Amino acid sequence: MYLPRAFASNDPAALDALVAADPFVTLITFVDGAPCVSHLPVLLERDGDRLALRGHWAKPNPQSSHTGPALAIVHGPHAYVSPSWYPDKVAETRVPTWNYVVAHLHGTLERLTDTDDLAAIVADLSAHFEAQVGEDWRYVDDDTHRSQLRGIVGFRLHVERVEMKLKLNQNHPDANREAVIAQLGAQDTDDARGVAQWMHEALVASRAGDRHGS
Template structure:
């Protein structure tokens, strides 16, 4: 990932926030020089500097046979930025851009085929997401549910390094950033409003006197 220093972050708390907001990832592996990609919900866990992801594939998915190096991508909010919003648009000949937050997690992929491991993944994903839609489905450890586990393969990604790119107009003067925030706040998009909050937090942090 192209990662200019101004947009780079390695803050574990920022990674927590990304996964708390949306734990649907893009998982990339490479076998014999050919990339293989899956889009999957995962269970995120961080203990200090140690991060792991758990999830599962459908058994027919070719990636379900893969182990070893892998890349997980989690997308945060993103939105278009119009140059017409900038107070200095004429003087600086500004152009359109896009603000966004994304994280790349590099690690080693482990396949999980034990029935208890698969049951735990399915159960934990259900427990996490059912309340969000106002429902109460739960995994029950009976023959009917356990038979369904034969159709999936689980995985655990042991994360060894992560990079976060938070492109939040940090390369612009404060007046431009304030203008982008105001325009994002006026948009109907949840992503735009989420970016406005992140941009405001970043601006406020920069204004905090050292030592506070």
């Protein structure tokens, strides 16, 4: 991923927030040079310095047989930025851009086929996401639910390298950033408001850093 220094982040809390907000990732593997892609919900696991993503495929999915190197893309909010929103530039020098948050998690893919592992994945995923929608479906460890586990294959992506890009006008003066935050925050889409929130937090953090460095 093209990652200018101004937009790079290595903040674990930011990554956790990104995955929590949008845990539906793009998982990419390669076979004989050809990409294989799945779109899957995942759970983020941290154990000290170790980081992993856990989820499952449908067994007929060709990717369910894959192990080894893999890439998971975590998609955050994104929004168009009009150059007309910048207050401090000559009109002729203003150009449009696109602000966004994204993370690439590179690692090694492990297949999980043990029944207990599969049951834990389904139970943990359902408990997490049912709570978010105010429902209470749960995996029950009985013969009916265990028989349905035969239709899936689990995975754990052991993350070895993280590239996180926060493209949020950090290369602009504060006045421009504030103006874009206001414009995006007033829009009626989750993506625009999400970018505005990330921009606001980045601006607050940069100002705090400036104060501590002075």
